[in-house]
Amino acid sequence: MTADRGELTPGIRSEKLKKLFISIIDPDDTEAITSYLRFEDDNRFERQDSTESRDLRVEKLKRKISAGDTVVILACDGDKIVASSSVTDLGPDSQEAWADGTLVQQNYRKEGMGRELSLMQEEAARKASKEAIVTAINFDNLGSIALRMRSGYVLGRAGLSWQNKGCYGLRKDLENKNPEQTDWATKVLAGEIKVPSVSDDAGKFNDQLLIDVGDFEGIKDILTKGYRGVYLLMPEDFPDEKDKPINKNYIVFVKA
Ligand SMILES: CC(C)(COP(=O)(O)OP(=O)(O)OC[C@H]1O[C@@H](n2cnc3c(N)ncnc32)[C@H](O)[C@@H]1OP(=O)(O)O)[C@@H](O)C(=O)NCCC(=O)NCCS
Known part of the structure; x- marks a missing residue:
């Protein structure tokens, strides 16, 4: 592997992650590419071409990395891959890079690794002068939706695409370097934003409201x-509240 990044972002919160080594796969490193695809297969990370032979997939990926279309990032604990991520569409044909497959092994999750990989995807997209980075996530993949929406991605589309399951389309604007941060939990506590009640008809929606993350049709x-x-x-965003104002995960919607 070349182009080693080495250590994780200074200040990463987990001791467990601090010993991981981060690298970017070189197109000539067949062994690393093969290990990466094996890691995804072993963790049942399905792709459209998952049923094709691994040799063929290795060759395809090599070509994409060589052409500058794709960057693959690995996080290793010793010689074992524990997380991976790729970003595609880095060539000149598109203004948007595609955040393609971020996978963190089960016992390394919820420690900030996904966020770190997501930042590295953005870094690759910025280097390629992309104006945005986009992705699509199955509506029931809460971990991935949480990762993206808490990293500044905006949900702007919902459609059918992957394995006939509803997907949310998310996009992060890379040109807006200092997006406005809102403390949504405080707004909920102040009663400024809520789940619309049955009596609210479509015309009376507020400019900001909450919808259950799993309510694909809504x-x-x-x-x-x-x-x-x-x-x-x-x-969990209300750690001090004995009676939580929400009992499940909601997406904050804002009138554009
Ligand atoms: C999605 C995935 C990569 C997240 O990795 P991770 O290392 O656990 O993510 P992080 O620890 O960096 O978490 C990022 C944010 O998402 C939240 N989050 C992560 N997983 C979550 C879950 N299952 N439920 C609720 N929130 C979750 C974290 O709390 C964190 O939010 P915060 O920092 O604002 O508190 C991991 O769950 C995974 O590998 N899933 C399977 C593969 C997959 O589906 N990939 C996406 C395909 S499109």
Whole structure:
């Protein structure tokens, strides 16, 4: 492997992650490419070409890395891959890079590794002068939705795409370096934003509201009314409240 990044971002919160080694795969490193695809297969990370032979997939990926279309990032604990991520569409044909497959092994999750890899995807996209980075996530993949929405991605589309399951389309603007941060939990506590009640008809929606992250149809509908999902709010965001104002995960929607 070449182009080693080495250590993780200074200040990463987990001691467990501090010993990981981060690298970017070189197109000539067949062994690393093969290990990466094996890591995804072993962790049942399905792709459209997952049923093709690994040799063929290795060759395809080599070509994409060589052409500057794709960057693959690995996090290793010793010689074992424990997390991986790739970003595609880095060539000149598109203004948007594609955040393609971020996978953290089960016992390394919820420690900030996904966030770190997501930042590295953005770094690769910025280097390629992309104006945005986009992705699509199955509506029931809470971990991935949480990772993206808490890293500044905006939910702006909902459609059918992967294995006939509903997907959310998310996008992060890379040109806006200092996006406005809102403390949504405080707004909920102040009663400024809430889940619309049954009596609220479509015309009376507020400019900001909450919708259950798993309510695919409701989210499809609100997107047609000009709203965009800007944050995923979780009960854990209210650590000091004995009676949590929300008992499940909600997406904050804001009228665009
Ligand atoms: C999605 C995935 C990469 C997240 O990796 P991770 O290392 O656990 O992510 P992080 O620890 O960096 O978490 C990032 C944010 O998402 C939140 N989050 C992560 N997993 C979550 C979950 N299952 N439920 C709720 N929130 C979650 C974290 O709390 C964190 O938010 P915060 O920092 O604002 O508190 C990991 O769950 C995974 O590998 N999933 C399987 C593969 C997959 O589905 N990939 C995406 C395909 S499109």
